[in-house]
Amino acid sequence: MNTHKNARLTVHGRALLITRILEHGLRPEEAAQAMGVSTRTAYKWLTRYREEGMQGLENRTSRPHHHPHAICEEQRQRIIAKRYERRIYRQISSEEGVSPSTVARVLRSAGVNRLSSLEPARPSNRYEHDNPGDLLHLDIKKLGRFRKPGHRVTGSPQAGKSYGAGWEYVHMAIDDHSRIAWATICPDESGASAWRALIAALRYYRSLGIRIQRVLTDNGGCYRSGAFARACRRLGLKHRRTKPYTPRTNGKAERWIQTALREWAYACSYDNSAQRAEYLPVWIHQYNWHRPHSAIGYLPPISRLPVMNNLLALHT
Numbered sequence: 538m539n540t541h542k543n544a545r546l547t548v549h550g551r552a553l554l555i556t557r558i559l560e561h562g563l564r565p566e567e568a569a570q571a572m573g574v575s576t577r578t579a580y581k582w583l584t585r586y587r588e589e590g591m592q593g594l595e596n597r598t599s600r601p602h603h604h605p606h607a608i609c610e611e612q613r614q615r616i617i618a619k620r621y622e623r624r625i626y627r628q629i630s631s632e633e634g635v636s637p638s639t640v641a642r643v644l645r646s647a648g649v650n651r652l653s654s655l656e657p658a659r660p661s662n663r664y665e666h667d668n669p670g671d672l673l674h675l676d677i678k679k680l681g682r683f684r685k686p687g688h689r690v691t692g693s694p695q696a697g698k699s700y701g702a703g704w705e706y707v708h709m710a711i712d713d714h715s716r717i718a719w720a721t722i723c724p725d726e727s728g729a730s731a732w733r734a735l736i737a738a739l740r741y742y743r744s745l746g747i748r749i750q751r752v753l754t755d756n757g758g759c760y761r762s763g764a765f766a767r768a769c770r771r772l773g774l775k776h777r778r779t780k781p782y783t784p785r786t787n788g789k790a791e792r793w794i795q796t797a798l799r800e801w802a803y804a805c806s807y808d809n810s811a812q813r814a815e816y817l818p819v820w821i822h823q824y825n826w827h828r829p830h831s832a833i834g835y836l837p838p839i840s841r842l843p844v845m846n847n848l849l850a851l852h853t
Contacts, residue, residue, distance in 0.1 A: 608639065718821060721737055
């Protein structure tokens with residue numbers, strides 16, 4: 538049991554109080570004054586020590602010995618069983634003769650207070666395409682611009698404010714097979730910015746010998762725009778979109794965004810957002826060429842390109 542943060546006496550403090558009274562010959566009033574507690578408290582711990590020994594100085598639970606309104610274990614199990622029958626709180630309350638708050642407390646402790654918790658866990662749907670370029674995951678992350686370090690660095694909500702700085706949008710891509718990643722920063726997330734970022738990404742992957750066959754995006758407005766659809770048709774790309782409200786379908790892109798935020802955007806203190814943007818290509822090179830990736834055996838993503846193996850051995 539944890540000791541209260543404002544407690545004057547811990548177990549060791551109580552033992553010291555008893556030692557000063559019984560071994561040093563101090564009166565309980567004097568020992569209490571020295572320890573900064575009341576005389577009544579000193580007598581309480583002295584009485585417990587004489588009755589129970591050192592065991593009496595331990596913390597005790599404040600749980601009552603008797604609770605006349607507590608429900609029995611059998612009724613508790615009935616409440617949980619009825620929840621698995623998808624009964625609502627009011628139904629269980631009326632059938633068991635207890636208040637809805639009691640039903641809520643029992644179900645919360647059992648972890649079945651939400652109906653969604655009764656559903657079995659969805660099986661993992663792990664997949665990986667056979668070749669680089671078979672599928673390119675796309676997504677966008679919105680980041681705030683800043684002219685000076687913000688509250689993450691200064692610790693003050695007001696000292697690091699950059700009023701009117703606006704936003705910048707990081708258009709991100711990651712190859713499904715190799716995990717080779719790419720990103721660029723655009724001023725908005727319009728359809729025009731999305732297809733320009735797509736073309737820039739294709740050029741980057743083509744420089745590594747990867748030809749993209751299809752792309753996977755969420756249902757954002759820029760990816761549903763006519764400009765992005767025309768760009769995909771002209772580039773010969775098959776465009777797939779995720780199921781609405783199911784970000785796990787585009788899980789590799791979501792995980793790539795989390796890594797970028799942790800290891801690039803929020804990894805260190807930048808003087809301003811322009812300095813952060815300048816470091817993005819450097820970090821992407823580090824990610825693709827040097828950073829071990831757990832999903833591919835802790836090898837860098839570039840190692841999954843057979844034509845790059847010899848170059849990788851000489852690269853620094």
